[in-house]
Amino acid sequence: MSPKNWLKTLAITLSIGLLSACSEQEIDSTAAQTAEPSKTYRWKMVTTWPPGFPVLQQGAERFADNIKVMSNGRLNIKVYAGGELIPPLQTFDAVSQGTVEMGHGSAYYWAGKVPEAQFFSTVPFGMTARGMNAWLYDGGGLELWREVYKPFHVIPFPLGNTGVQMGGWFNKEINSLADIKGLKMRIPGLGGKVFAKAGGNPILLAGSEVYTALERNTIDATEWIGPYHDQRLGLYRAAKHYYYPGWHEPGTVLELTVNERAWNTLPADLQAIVSNAAQAENVRMLSEMEQKNISALAELQQRKDIQIHRFPDDVLQKLKTLTDETLQEEAAKDPKFKRVYDAYQTFRQQNDAWSDISENAYLAIP
Ligand code: CA
DSSP states (O other): OOHHHHHHHHHHHHHHHHHHHHHHHHHHHHHHOOSOTTOOEEEEEEESSOTTOTTHHHHHHHHHHHHHHHTTTSEEEEEEOTTTSSOGGGHHHHHHHTSSSEEEEOGGGGTTTOGGGGGGTOOTTOOOHHHHHIIIIISSHHHHHHHHHGGGTEEEEEEEEOOSOOOEEESSOOOSGGGGTTOEEEOOHHHHHHHHHTTOEEEOOOHHHHHHHHHTTSSSEEOOSOHHHHHHTTGGGTOSEEEEOOTTOSSOEEEEEEEHHHHHHSOHHHHHHHHHHHHHHHHHHHHHHHHHHHHHHHHHHHOSSOEEEEOOHHHHHHHHHHHHHHHHHHHHHOHHHHHHHHHHHHHHHHHHHHHHHTHHHHHTOO
């Protein structure tokens, strides 16, 4: 073979090779895509968090970034923090109305509109992250949650968990229930109702106002999240007594909400990507929260100007009794609330029975 012919043969061989590689790639990608393979979706997600808020806002952004990579750019979600596009507490309505396709927040923010939604975030003395994941993913909880949001054309997914929160910062020691009488504490939701029953004075304050209110003694106490976010807000400068455990928020589930009509326009593979990315980020946000709390607690324990205390047992027991009363009262006046409460309680009792002889028994070994 002359050099010229050899080159010609090589060129033909290479081009055939390249062509066949191309066609294989085309076949593969066509097979992987179930509908409208060329269509690119540009979605908006709004959240209830401040811009750049660590773990929560950042986790929502990581979720969107991962979906862009996994979908090869076919699903682009632009994430807006609370207030950037709409006020934070209008997230649910914006998703419901289809103003945006997605939202990130927590179900108890919509308690005014959907009281029973609180069971899908957290209730005082409720289940921790382990129990909530077992209930939601495999114990019928998520199906129930989807039924509850169905009239609003919103599809929920668990997307993150704060883990057990801290009990909060107090400007005096809490040695008995008498110390709660008249105490002005920033504590929202059902926790606030229970606190009021215990004689306390629950105050509603946005996160941005918490530090100043405590520092100026407008309030006597506040809860926030856990050691990491509490330290970041500087609450140790405003009150000296830091209490645990966060009886009022034992494992707050964060939620992804998707507009139902928008969801139905997605091909099955993009739906699977969103659903699996949500599960992945649900685990990731909790583990990041735990790691950051581990580090922050170690730093707070070094401080000489604060004291970290456990709430006295009798205070916790009384708050627990008052929580049972509060939940039963809410259930008695609202059949929708009762339906979710009953399902939650049934799973919770089974979960407690197993936890008592597994994780709790193990952790109780002296
Ligand atoms: Ca909290």
